[in-house]
Amino acid sequence: MGRSRKRGADGGEGTRPPTIVDVAARAQVSYQTVSRVLNEHPSVRPTTRQAVLDAMAGLGYRPSNAARTLVTGRSRTLGVLALDVADSDGLTPLYGIERSARELGYFVGIGNLTSVDRASVRAAVDHLAEQSVAGLLVIAPIDAADDALVTAPSDLPIVAVEGSRSGVVASAGVDQVAGARLATEHLLALGHDTVFHIRGPSEWMQTQDRVNGWRSALEAAGADVPMPLAGDWTAKSGYEAGQVLSRVSGLTAVFAGNDQTALGLLLAFSERGIRVPEDVSVVGFDDGADAPFYNPPLTTVRQDFRAVGRTAISMLVNRIEDGARDLDHDLVEPELVVRQSTASARA
């Protein structure tokens, strides 16, 4: 027995994990039958199947992903490409993603993007490709990311999360336009003549969508459409926008690009004695965990990030397993959550 088993021989610790061959021996079948049970092949007699299952359980058998990946060339690993931004919300969909993925038997690996130039995207994709990922989820709602993704292998299924309806890749996300319209219509319905908007960074997909939703609601109501103020989704930019807005006469309603922007705005207003909602109504976007405890509690648009994660995964897995090639864009409907930062325009 000159066999040289790396494990189990020297360490003594933990014997070599069981393989399908061990399972086969115990179940008195061939290893191929075990493989069939593993892959849910139809033509395995129920009794045989059960015997194999029992043997697996008895041995504590766990399939080797490495071996499977090696032979098939595809792993059941999904790669998540996330843009490394200060905004911690970026990773919020991750929980939903992991959970859904696991339920479908997939493993989730991450690769982050320090920037969205081609080289960086390329490097990240390469890193994931080394793992033979079966598909890619991209959380980088930036136009440039789309361009960079064209360098990815064309046979690799990709779904963008919260971004890109440009048609290059399929995507799942919240209907930003509808959300912005919800926010704006809410303010209009309260009697405000018009609504100012602090937008996000221009290269983000959501920015354009929210601007569009806001503008269309305004136009539909025949209201003035002021210039949107520049922002970058940080509280700081909201604060700075607030400094500008506090000098605007006749201002009664602001739709902030997101909750954080609204937070900064609230602070700027507070410092200048502008009361919310008595003087100015403010609406945010996201409905983060903190929004109900802003001062005042923020009226905002809720995005169900977990639902987005689930949707994205199911789209991706469809593409992987059924070869779906469509460029659908699944949208989750947002919901307006009215709190105390909005009130009727004064008569």
Add this chain to the structure above:
Amino acid sequence: MGRSRKRGADGGEGTRPPTIVDVAARAQVSYQTVSRVLNEHPSVRPTTRQAVLDAMAGLGYRPSNAARTLVTGRSRTLGVLALDVADSDGLTPLYGIERSARELGYFVGIGNLTSVDRASVRAAVDHLAEQSVAGLLVIAPIDAADDALVTAPSDLPIVAVEGSRSGVVASAGVDQVAGARLATEHLLALGHDTVFHIRGPSEWMQTQDRVNGWRSALEAAGADVPMPLAGDWTAKSGYEAGQVLSRVSGLTAVFAGNDQTALGLLLAFSERGIRVPEDVSVVGFDDGADAPFYNPPLTTVRQDFRAVGRTAISMLVNRIEDGARDLDHDLVEPELVVRQSTASARA
């Protein structure tokens, strides 16, 4: 030539990726030499080495992790076990983790924990084990997680992030005790007689540490040590604690368990006409992105989550590669960031 290549035969799309054999042929060496270059084996002549490197570059060769994992039994994949909590900060160290891991040539996969009972931890660990992960990073600063982890294979290196100095596993994190002391001493130095504390959930490691730091600072100053108020790190619990605290006479300083708690507290105080910092000073913990824009901007304790992620990874990789077995607890020093929510006690 009856070979049956799965790829490249039918699709026409993308020919079979190059292997070390292809590289070897191009570099005029044996595949084993290529393998040596790959593994940085010392005895490869520089010229040979370069020839191999050139061949790799020319072919666009990418090593197959699956094959490597299959034969070695270990992948260069690190598993991150994260507790799925509402608190989105939970994933903050992830970017730092991924980045450091990638620099060291590791891939990061995630598994989340819906709860910390043994079954759930077991399931998550199993899921990661199927990937033959080389090590585990656990972001679940809860006592119960420690207990559950004992069921993990004993030869699997594990490092806890932000938790557990219980001695069961090594850990990396911010020095919570020092941070709490910093916060408390700051308030004491401002002339406050004592400092109230809203603690986190009792099962969290940080809760105890912060309570200890706070108490020891108080005791060192000979100040009264009030009962800490229960909280769960949400803004909601801070708000509720604020309702209680607003009825406490003589209250001048509060150390909130974290920023979010402070946010809720701020709202409760504001609603009751208690001014911050004129009437009561408030300190938070975390220094999240929003803290500078709370109303008023929050004095808080900064935790460098990315540094923690880096530290954790380097500890873990040490354990993996050098077989380090120590149960060290690397601590990153926190930093007090003074803003406008704290002021001198009134004379």
Add this chain to the structure above:
DNA sequence: GCCACGAATGTGTACGTTCACAACCGTAGC
């Protein structure tokens, strides 16, 4: 009662890499 056919199961091989060991090369020692 024989053949055909589908269901069920078994055998051979390949996937791309690393490990163990063998072979080769040149140089230093005597």
Add this chain to the structure above:
DNA sequence: GCTACGGTTGTGAACGTACACATTCGTGGC
């Protein structure tokens, strides 16, 4: 000039699984 040895390179095998194909078994049709 021969031997020994370290540095360098090559050969054979194995890792655990899935696919292609071969084989066996059972059943129905004639």
